[in-house]
Amino acid sequence: MKHKNKRMYMTLTLMLALATAAGCSGQTETNKVAGTDKGSAPSGQSKDADKPLSIKMFAGLYNEVPNMNDDYWSEWQKRTNSKLNVEWVPSGDLNTKLDLLLASGDLPEVVAVPDFKKATLLSAIKNGAFWDLTPFLGDLSKYPNMKNNLVKDAFKYRTIDGKIYSLPGSRSRVDPGIKIRKDWLDQLKIPVPTTLDEYADALKKIIDADIDGNGKKDTLGLIGHGVIVSDGDASFAAGFGASQPTYDAAGGLIYTSLNPQYTEMIAWFQKLYKEGILSKEFAVMKTTQAEELFQTGRAASYPRSIWWDKQWETAMEKAGQKNPQILNLALKGPKGMAVDLSIGGGGGFLISKQVPEAKVWQLLDYFEKTASESITDFAYYGTEGVHYTVVDGQKVLNEKGIKEVNTTSKGVGVLTYQKWGKVISASGSKAYNDAKIKEVANFDEIGQVDPFRFLVSDSWINVWSKYESEWKSMVTKVIVGQISMDEYKQYVDKINNLPETKQAYQEFAKNYKSYLGK
Missing domain, CATH: 3.40.190.10 (Periplasmic binding protein-like II)
Structure with a gap:
């Protein structure tokens, strides 16, 4: 009997030790997110690292609804080790659908948006709908692709109260x-x-x-x-x-x-x-x-x-x-x-706060993969022999490539910065694209951001949410011609003279000076 009690005592002691270790491990991960070890993914974050990462995403549709089992999407998911479940929303309905989604509070794991400073989105961010990614990203040393392959100041331009809530959809400034x-x-x-x-x-x-x-x-x-x-x-x-x-x-x-x-x-x-x-x-x-x-x-x-x-x-x-x-x-x-x-990455990817912390790290790993040169090249051209052929050193999409590799197919990953990425055509010859670049070569110098x-501005979120539709x-x-220009000007003056608008404009001015380093 004594031996039996002794065995039971040893078993309980071992179970307590394991539970304590697990609790300490969880505390360590929490401390990392809180800033103790910024940018470091928790050790052993996934026992199933080899299994495809399932991702539920809301994203814009700019072409026909894609077949997620076609050659392009099958290869994308294979290369990124992911299984995408995307709610594709036609671009013309995107803002309306996004507002409804934010109002419902029932968010998918990832929300891809064309404008990361949209007023209703900012309001949702302020209300805690999305993860603050700042402590996860840290100094980006754990994410070399996102650190080195994006447009300059990509993350600086998307801070909200000094915090980063969205990853950039990095494209070209000339668009x-x-x-x-x-x-x-x-x-x-x-x-x-x-x-x-x-x-x-x-x-x-x-x-x-x-x-x-x-x-x-x-x-x-x-x-x-x-x-x-x-x-x-x-x-x-x-x-x-x-x-x-x-x-x-x-x-x-x-x-x-x-x-x-x-x-x-x-x-x-x-x-x-x-x-x-x-x-x-x-x-x-x-x-x-x-x-x-x-x-x-x-x-x-x-x-x-x-x-x-x-x-x-x-x-x-x-x-x-x-x-x-x-x-x-x-x-x-x-x-x-x-x-x-553009600022070279106007859109963005936000991670719902409903996503467990451990999966946030996994999602960041996915986006880090998409910011690589190889995945970006695939996003623009697909697979050689399947989607494109090389003509005079230029990758040219074939008929299948034109159908499967398009604007929509670039909407689920960060991608690297491409100076002429929104200028050259993947279905155009080298001569065509060279001429197209020459056509707009000075846009980057003469254009305005x-x-x-x-x-x-916190105040502006409230103002514009009330008046934007009107x-x-x-x-x-x-x-x-239903109203006169004078009536329109009076309407604009009314909004500009609201106390809350004036407060917002002061906040904008202060914010702008901080970007200028003044």
Whole structure:
């Protein structure tokens, strides 16, 4: 009996020792996240390191819904040792769906967003919906790909109260271009526009010329989607100087959409609408509708990412258009060049706070893999012999590659910085891409970065969440003539003179000075 009790005592002692060790191990991991050992992943964080990491993700859809079992996605998941379960949301519905998702509080493990400073998203961050990744990342020494392969200051620009909540979707600074049908300009002997006024005149001539010869003169001028023309709003705004820091009488930094230069741009769009140059359907047009109109030769100008050009020219040829040529314009406006630059990683990936701490480390390992040169190259071209062939030293997508390797396929990983990543076409020849780079070679020098791409204000989150939808409605009303410019200006003044707005502008100014090192 004594021996039996002794064995039981030894067994209990061993169990307690193991439990204590496990508890200490858990405390060690917690201390690391709290900052005791920043950037270090917990030892033995996964017994199943060889098993694919299952990831539930919310991400934008910019092409057809992908088949996650096709050659591209099968290989992506194999290379990253992952099993992706993605809720693909059409780009035109992305912001609405994101707001609904944030309001529900039922978040997937990873939320991929096109704008990591969106007001509703910032509010969710402030309310603790996502992990603060700062202590996980530390000095990035444990994540060499994210430390060395991203655009300069990628993480600096995305801090919120000094903390990092999102990983950058790293792309190029040169991205959108104001496109025009160069072949139509040549056909009508219209010089390539160099100013915004010349651009408007050229579009008017194209519209009046019945370029498709159907006798209806139904060719559209400028098309787009969103507030005005979406991807082009910021480009046109830069031409009016709206992207340049503008201060109120008290020294507060005025939000871009509400500064006087932006209002000047609105007046210009109102004029374009009256003259039939801006599409009558601009306020309700969807992304897919705009793409179809441009590809089928129904519209002369469409601002979107430059790398679409070759794919759309090919579509135009298939639609029976002879020798179509898309040109991205460098237009001089009243107070600047109409060229918008990104910060080289405007989107982001956020990890839900509902994800256990141990899996956060695993997800960071996944994103570290995606930031490698090899995975990025795969994201742009796929597999040789399956998705592309090499012609004159240039990787060129084949028909299968064009279908499977696209904008959507680049939306689930950080990727390395590519200076011309949103300019060159994976389906274009070396000669084509060299010419396309030459076309926009000076954009990085003449363009503007809107400081509100990275500035944050707690007060502004509350202000803009109340007025953003109403402001968008007012923009549409003033452009189509339902209200006057004076009424629109009074509305803008009302928002700018709110005490909470003035407070926000002071916060923006202070935040901006900190980025400038002042």
